[in-house]
Amino acid sequence: MGYYNEEDLNRFSEVGKQRPDLFEKFMSWYEACQADGALTRREKALIGLAVAHAIQCPYCIDSYAQNCLEAGSNIEQMTEAIHMASAIRGGASLIHGLQAHSSVNKVSM
């Protein structure tokens, strides 16, 4: 067995067996975030998919890929969202290059 088990996705609510009060607070907040508001459910699902890739959570990727489909997004739109997350991650690494450059410059003539 690997560290990630697909079946655990169906058992997520079991986390609430301990400190159910905290789990219920999480659920209430989580579900309120998903509702149509200034952003549509579809936009929120795409954000969820992008974040799922940024944090590289396989459970979230599975859930939000399904949510995106059921909110009416197609695979091309989903792929663009994934590129957004990846590009920002790439940029976040790259900008640290300045720190490396500064570090080098600090000890260079």
Add this chain to the structure above:
Amino acid sequence: MAQSLPVLNSDAAAATVNFNDKLAEHGLELRGSTIETLQVNVGKLCNQACKHCHVDASPSRTEIMTREIVNLVLDAIRKFRFKTVDITGGAPELNPSFRYLVAEVRSHGSHVIVRHNLTVLFEPGQMDLPEFFRDHRVEIISSLPYFLEDQTDAQRGKGVFTKSIQALRRLNEIGYGMDGGELRLNLVYNPVGAFLPPSQASIEADFKRELRTRYDVSFNQLYTITNMPIKRFLEYLRRSGNEERYRRKLVAAFNPQAVPGLMCRTLISVDWTGRLYDCDFNQMLDLGVSSELPQSIADWDPARFTLRRIVTGPHCFGCTAGAGSSCGGTVA
């Protein structure tokens, strides 16, 4: 918000929940109301063999309604003027009695809907179908699972999307699908895979925008329909290892508010042999109307069908999931 995080609200036993037990949990019972629609399935012959087809229709099927049965259907319509007669198949136009049936039903004053697959228009002898539909004021409902070629062809067969767009243009040319127009052309979206449909309003807006800008095609309404776990779609679910997950999804998305609007409450379905069913899905599962009722269109008696007990099965969760599903789109 079960839809937002479906995995949180499901459990392993959900796939085996009894539909009537679920109704009872919510204090509901499924009974017929006044019958408004007669849905006539004139046979399983089709020029396509779509991967999700609940009829298992294809060019090789030979089961089609004979003229004798068509006349029994017409006798029933004469006895009881259905508000709407909804003609389906297969590709109903391939039945040699199709045009006779449409013309006779219209002469009795019922509204006629034809479930038209668009590509049949390019079959021999069918090029004048748009004009036939127009002349008989037929409402057209056509499947177009997505506004992109890849997804549509993945479900309905290679080349179907291009032909469908050509057919839609022809229908537009003679006046179908115009805003506020009398000639109604409605499209059906159903998911290309094992997932639930999106909000009907939001995907309709996408279809209208994309079909107009990409292909200069217009239509009136988009209906979202949930794929039923029966026949060819069930085979796909099993082959792809998705059956349990999909059934669980349908049960988890059960919406009691969809029950009052279920199409089976106001519709009776008749098959190519004249046998009666509560809906087209029951028809494909060989689940006839309740045994105490007349079983054949030859014995049609509307009074006996009001408040009838509706025969149910696990597939019924498909019609109560989320915003609900029917041959006319969402129901809740």
